[in-house]
Amino acid sequence: MGTELRYEVKPVQHYIDGEFCDSISGKTFKTVNPTTNEVITTAAEGFSEDIDKAVRAANRAFREGPWAEMKTKDRAELMRTIAAGIESNSEELSYLETLDTGLPISQTKGQAARAAANFRFFAEMISRMTGESFPVDDTFLNYTTMKPVGVAGLITPWNTPLMLASWKIAPCLATGNTAVLKPAEWSPLTAAKLASILDAAGVPKGVFNVVQGYGETAGAALVAHEDVKLISFTGETTTGKEIMRNGADTLKRFSMELGGKSPVVVFADADLDRAVDAVVFGIYSLNGERCTAGSRLLVERSIKDEFERRLQERVEKIKIGDPFHPDTEVGALIHKDHYDRVTNYIQIGQKEGARVLAGGSRPRDMSQGNFLSPTLFVDVTNDMRIAQEEIFGPVLVSIPFDSEEEAVKLANDVNYGLASYVWTTDLTRAHRVSQQIEAGMVWINSQNVRDLRTPFGGAKMSGIGREGGHYSFEFYTEQKTIHLAMGEHHIPQFGK
Secondary structure: OOOOOOOOOOOEOEEEOOEEEOOOOOOEEEEEEOOOOEEEEEEEOOOHHHHHHHHHHHHHHHHOOHHHHOOHHHHHHHHHHHHHHHHHOHHHHHHHHHHHHOOOHHHHHHHHHHHHHHHHHHHHHHHHOOOOEEEEOOOEEEEEEEEEOOEEEEEOOOOOHHHHHHHHHHHHHHOOOEEEEEOOOOOOHHHHHHHHHHHHHOOOOOOEEEOOOOHHHHHHHHHHOOOEEEEEEEOOHHHHHHHHHHHHHHOOEEEEEOOOOOEEEEOOOOOHHHHHHHHHHHHHHHHHOOOOOOOEEEEEHHHHHHHHHHHHHHHOOOOEOOOOOOOOOEOOOOOHHHHHHHHHHHHHHHHHOOEEEEOOOOOOOOOOOOOOOOEEEEOOOOOOHHHHOOOOOOEEEEEEEOOHHHHHHHHHOOOEEOEEEEEOOOHHHHHHHHHHOOOOEEEEOOOOOOOOOOOEOOEEOOEEOOEOOOHHHHHHEEEEEEEEEOOOOOOOOOOO
16 A cells, blocks of 8 residues: 655664663563554554653653753743654654654644644643632731642553554653653554654653553553652553552552443534534544444434434445545544454454444455454444443444433443443533433534533543643642731730
């Protein structure tokens, strides 16, 4: 398969204390092109000694280097310089992201733009990072300040690695912390390029570090390190639980954005044309590898057949193929292991009695790579595994409901609670249902459109904490209360 651009892809190194370097052990691992399953290049494989080297550099930069003394306005200007660097390298970044993940180039270009926007957004937000004051008549002035915490461990997933790395790095550095980033081992390329962009922007040595490697080794060592005070993790729920167990001994602060099985509730009075657009985009964009994907369609029974027919027509016309072709809408799943996992769920669904209305197999003309036709299941009940477990691929299940009460019950009858979507022209019902759905986020008559000022995170097994806007500051800063006596208030005189 062809590419629209070509850049030299060198072996990936760590970035520690302002220098690119190999692992202390000298070991490497391979990163693979999802469209061919051929090796792209190798990456340095980090272990505990590499993590320790990076954490010590980050801790030194936090306590002794110029970072600790840098003014807020200067950090904000540095954030804007990083954003400009991402924009000037956006073509290469989107190329590397598509090469490494199999995501369509039209979508990785958007992710690169979003990465730059994240840095610009938090450059603006830190100018608004203020405390509160609590005057008590003329006797006390009590006020709060927000101070950086220290070294943060940032652990990012492979589905949108560039954008999600920027989503963590930007608020972390903007608030004055230092960072060690551990990217997912299936997608190391853009993290290395991002390190070079931050280096060129003038980020002081040790402030930002990248250690490549596996979760079981590099990731676990980062979580367990006593000098790491914060862990921000995006990924699978089981992994999140393990991270919290491993970090408990050092009483770390956690922000966890975990799995999802998000419902899209479509009532009969909805604008069906727009609802179809949103449902198709919400599950099949980003190859279905999206944490907020609307993977469970709950559709009112009176419009079920029509809505599923419309979906079938659209799903069968989705353009799947070379992710570097500008018209491609679904590319290749990131790794053979993940492809096997998703296709196994398709087999499970059929054994459970669900019916594949569209897709469900490898396209005939794509014998290489991890290509899977966008899949639509009907005749699904909510107790099936395909309706309860996160598949994280281009697979949608359709479940009918007969009443508003049943729709809410079905929406909540799942372990996850990240996102949800409600489609109806009855705004009273829209608000009523949205209030009852157990999820961190609800979109009414819309697909997933992010407002960076709002809190992002989930309920139940979908995570702990919120990031975004000033909510990120609650995680990345320590709040300190200062009590100032304005006069000579009464002090009890013990022992006089």
